[in-house]
Amino acid sequence: VSESRPLRVAVVGSGPSGVYAAGHLVEHASGTWLDGRMQRCAPGRVEVDIIERLPTPWGLLRAGVAPDHFAKKKVADLFDSIATRPGIRFLGNVEVGRDVSTAELSEWYDAVVYAVGATHGRLLDVPGNDLPGYWTSRDFVAWYNGHPDFTTRSVDLTADRAVIVGNGNVALDVARILTLPAETLAATDISPHAEEVLRHSAIREVVVLGRRSPADASFTNAELAELEFLPGVDVLVDPGSIGDDVFAGTNANFANARRLATLERLFQRSVQGHPRRIVLRFLASPISLEGAERVQSIQIGHNHVDVSQGGRRVTATDQTSTLDAGLVISAIGYRSTPVPGLPFDETSAVIPTSNSRIMTAEGVLPGAYATGWVKRGPTGIIGNNKLCARNAALAVFADAEAGLLPSENTRSFDAVADTLRQRQPTLVSWSDWRTLDSTERSRGYARGKPRLKMLNVEEMLDVVTRESVP
Numbered sequence: 001v002s003e004s005r006p007l008r009v010a011v012v013g014s015g016p017s018g019v020y021a022a023g024h025l026v027e028h029a030s031g032t033w034l035d036g037r038m039q040r041c042a043p044g045r046v047e048v049d050i051i052e053r054l055p056t057p058w059g060l061l062r063a064g065v066a067p068d069h070f071a072k073k074k075v076a077d078l079f080d081s082i083a084t085r086p087g088i089r090f091l092g093n094v095e096v097g098r099d100v101s102t103a104e105l106s107e108w109y110d111a112v113v114y115a116v117g118a119t120h121g122r123l124l125d126v127p128g129n130d131l132p133g134y135w136t137s138r139d140f141v142a143w144y145n146g147h148p149d150f151t152t153r154s155v156d157l158t159a160d161r162a163v164i165v166g167n168g169n170v171a172l173d174v175a176r177i178l179t180l181p182a183e184t185l186a187a188t189d190i191s192p193h194a195e196e197v198l199r200h201s202a203i204r205e206v207v208v209l210g211r212r213s214p215a216d217a218s219f220t221n222a223e224l225a226e227l228e229f230l231p232g233v234d235v236l237v238d239p240g241s242i243g244d245d246v247f248a249g250t251n252a253n254f255a256n257a258r259r260l261a262t263l264e265r266l267f268q269r270s271v272q273g274h275p276r277r278i279v280l281r282f283l284a285s286p287i288s289l290e291g292a293e294r295v296q297s298i299q300i301g302h303n304h305v306d307v308s309q310g311g312r313r314v315t316a317t318d319q320t321s322t323l324d325a326g327l328v329i330s331a332i333g334y335r336s337t338p339v340p341g342l343p344f345d346e347t348s349a350v351i352p353t354s355n356s357r358i359m360t361a362e363g364v365l366p367g368a369y370a371t372g373w374v375k376r377g378p379t380g381i382i383g384n385n386k387l388c389a390r391n392a393a394l395a396v397f398a399d400a401e402a403g404l405l406p407s408e409n410t411r412s413f414d415a416v417a418d419t420l421r422q423r424q425p426t427l428v429s430w431s432d433w434r435t436l437d438s439t440e441r442s443r444g445y446a447r448g449k450p451r452l453k454m455l456n457v458e459e460m461l462d463v464v465t466r467e468s469v470p
């Protein structure tokens with residue numbers, strides 16, 4: 001007798017790419033599994049398990065996006081509506097590599113889509129990068145956003161200057177969080193302990209260093225334009241650091257021209273005398289971090305842009321200077337790390353793929369796919385993951401219809417949950433997450449915040465165990 005059953009897919013990671021992938025998988029479902037192939041007959045016969053190592057979903061939407069970006073955080077409502085579609089199930093507090101192996105997932109499901117993101121920050125490659133007081137933006141952002149792996153880290157904000165190395169949107173996020181008034185941060189979902197440390201911060205100046213010129217900076221105009229309206233913060237462009245071409249740059253590009261116009265307005269603004277300030281300094285590269293016990297200063301090399309031959313080359317000059325700073329944060333990108341059992345390209349720090357299919361040295365790894373930052377590298381906004389996830393879902397369907405999925409021993413929804421529960425008794429279901437979510441929201445409302453984040457996994461599991469209806 002031929003077996004007719006749903007196509008069973010695991011999506012590992014509940015960040016934007018994982019949630020979009022799950023949504024596309026059930027949305028595009030238009031067939032049924034029969035005789036070892038996906039056949040078009042009955043709609044909606046796909047079951048997707050989203051497996052997430054934390055008890056909370058949404059990846060960097062929760063742990064990366066800046067707490068004062070309220071509109072962006074609303075994407076969680078869309079993700080919520082996707083994750084509650086029929087056929088999708090959330091299995092939180094389950095880590096692939098710890099609670100379940102990639103080999104087991106391949107056996108239990110017809111297909112597995114890896115959407116594990118980029119879990120590490122790129123380190124500044126200069127002497128002194130091991131001194132306390134130096135942070136990657138990955139760790140610092142995770143700290144202020146209440147990611148449970150980072151909440152116990154201690155942050156020293158007793159110096160009056162911080163330096164951020166990098167010229168992307170994350171550098172500006174961090175600069176805002178370090179300078180915004182305590183009452184502004186208090187109305188966000190910033191982690192409560194970060195809020196407390198920042199409330200007593202001695203930092204008065206945050207210098208944002210860019211290696212290249214204003215025309216080459218990679219922050220978007222929207223993020224830059226926000227700096228014009230920050231309450232209680234002066235924003236200055238260091239006039240000595242903008243090079244001869246100043247705001248001329250590569251105006252051919254509309255987005256670039258708008259960004260340069262914003263920078264020019266900031267450049268021309270007079271100082272208002274606010275208690276804190278952000279200084280944008282260009283053509284400056286870190287040479288070393290200095291200090292006896294912890295970071296006390298950063299040595300900076302001055303660069304020059306050569307626009308003589310039609311191109312734009314940034315070269316180092318022999319000029320250097322030193323800036324006192326008690327906190328240095330590098331915002332120069334994230335990095336994915338290998339998932340045990342899967343191939344990994346160490347050079348570009350991604351899972352190697354071809355049309356979303358994971359590739360080993362021998363060829364396609366049957367039934368294994370990747371999407372999001374772990375596939376493309378750590379660039380792009382939330383929306384960029386939608387198409388990427390759709391491509392992964394389409395690859396799953398194409399392979400299912402071609403009979404290319406190895407699926408003799410797949411397990412039902414219930415059988416998977418039973419095995420996982422034996423290994424991880426506090427498996428977090430969707431209704432458990434709902435409990436956590438509403439607990440955080442109601443605690444937050446009481447303090448005029450969108451939510452009050454729980455800071456460690458134990459507390460989350462405690463709430464789940466106490467509140468769950470048996």
Ligand SMILES: Cc1cc2nc3c(=O)[nH]c(=O)nc-3n(C[C@H](O)[C@H](O)[C@H](O)COP(=O)(O)OP(=O)(O)OC[C@H]3O[C@@H](n4cnc5c(N)ncnc54)[C@H](O)[C@@H]3O)c2cc1C
Pocket residue numbers: 012013014015016017018051052053054057058059060061064065066069072094095096097115116117118119141170173334339371372373374379380381382383385
């Ligand atoms: C600081 C920062 C601010 C940003 N701000 C914005 C913004 O304002 N607007 C915008 O549009 N975009 C923003 N982005 C970009 C956006 O966050 C990314 O495009 C997006 O999060 C990438 O999605 P992803 O699913 O690939 O990875 P992630 O969001 O990192 O999700 C990966 C998920 O996989 C889980 N996971 C990892 N390993 C395992 C495992 N072994 N087992 C189970 N689960 C695992 C993780 O816990 C995580 O939940 C920002 C990015 C950063 C870093």
